[in-house]
Amino acid sequence: MKLVTAVIKPFKLDEVKEALKASGASGITVDEVRGFGRQGGHTETYRGAEYKIDFVPKIRLSIVVEDDRVDDVVGTIMSVAATGKIGDGKIWVTDVERVVRIRTGDEGNDAI
């Protein structure tokens, strides 16, 4: 099992969710996060005083999938979340040692 984590632009969330559902994903977890990367921040001005806003709002998706579904999920997110502009985000994949469904006690792929 793998954990696919993706940081994407917030306005892409609905599109990515629909595409993942269509490709058979059984669930995703979403966090509202802030961070900086190559995109950098922006400047805001209040009554003439300039404030540099370094952290940009992003959405972080977490999806645990069977090993053979990883490429499909990564490809789906990539194709939908891309705008071609800086700040589209990143996807990374990590190994998952154990997954348990709390209600039934199912383990492993059965719990996904």
Add this chain to the structure above:
Amino acid sequence: MDTGDTAWVLISTALILFMTPGLAFFYAGMVRSKNVLGMLMQNYFAMGLISVLWAIVGFTIAFGGTGPIIGDFEFAWLSNVTSLDGTIPGMAFVGFQMMFAVITPALITGATADRLKFSGYAVLIGVWSIVVYAPVARWVFNANGWIFESGALDFAGGAAIHINAGVAALAVVLVIGNRKGHGSEPMPPHNLPLTMLGTGILWFGWIGFNAGSSLAANGVAAQALVNTHLAAAAGMLGWLIVERIKTGHATTLGAASGAVAGLVAITPCAGFVGGMAPLIIGGLAGAICVFALAIKARMNWDDSLDVIAVHLVGGLVGTLLLGLFADTAVNGEFDGLFFGGGGELLKDQFIAAVSVAAFSFVATYLIATAIQRTMGLRVSTDDELLGLDQSQHSESAYTS
């Protein structure tokens, strides 16, 4: 007794009461999220404390007896008020003036944001209301007051309220010092929608503030109402034009600030000018107040929410421009420089503005210093870093 006049003054009183919550939200949106309840509390608390003090002693200092500087105790504990009955009941006048007394010290809280100890603040505005506001209100609003007698004009409180509170704000800032992290940490407004809501409430209530100051349902009230609205509108435009040229964007906070600057400037003028004068007064105030924002940076005064730039400078602009635009064809006995009255009124306006400012500064500085040296006026560093909401009130505004 005139029922029309009475009805209008009673309605105006309710409108002005609503300005203090408006001011609370105007300011609360601009502070950091850990101080939003502290700011709301300081403003709402003025409705509690100042109303009580006004009924007991404030009103009689401002309006009792015949002295030019302070009143006597004729109306202490609201006794003998029916002796003021005229076209409106004396009690209507008490209520109307009470709302002015409530909002004036609350204006100071914008300059001192995020760092006043609640107990020290309570003593500060209580003492200030009696020692500074009530006498100045007498000078300006009472027919026996020396500024009123001098021939200077102040329709609804450009000097008595805005210059007075603006200078007092500066004095308190000088006593308590700047916020921790001022100039080094970003402190942007945490919720501008609250500020926009507060601006709308202020604008709405200001109709009662200015048009109610005719104390009658008549043509002067109608003129004051239209002047007030036009000055707010022109103030918004004036601020936005300068802001757009200076920084590249027309901002919501700029629109709000410009409208309030226009409202402040028209306050002394509302019932004394006509024609296109409110557009000039409001528009100039909006534009000038943008530039006045630079004063605090240059002087390193942490006037956190720009009480000096908006209320002091806006009040000065209105008070002095009245010396140019006052028109006896509209109301009153004195013409301004542009209406054939010569420089006499302008000189009287200047003396009134400087006198109120000087008295307010010295008296406020002494009061604030005395509180700071005894019970303390500023919170401890730990309490300030924690935020007023938790440290002063043991509450949080935003929980999840």
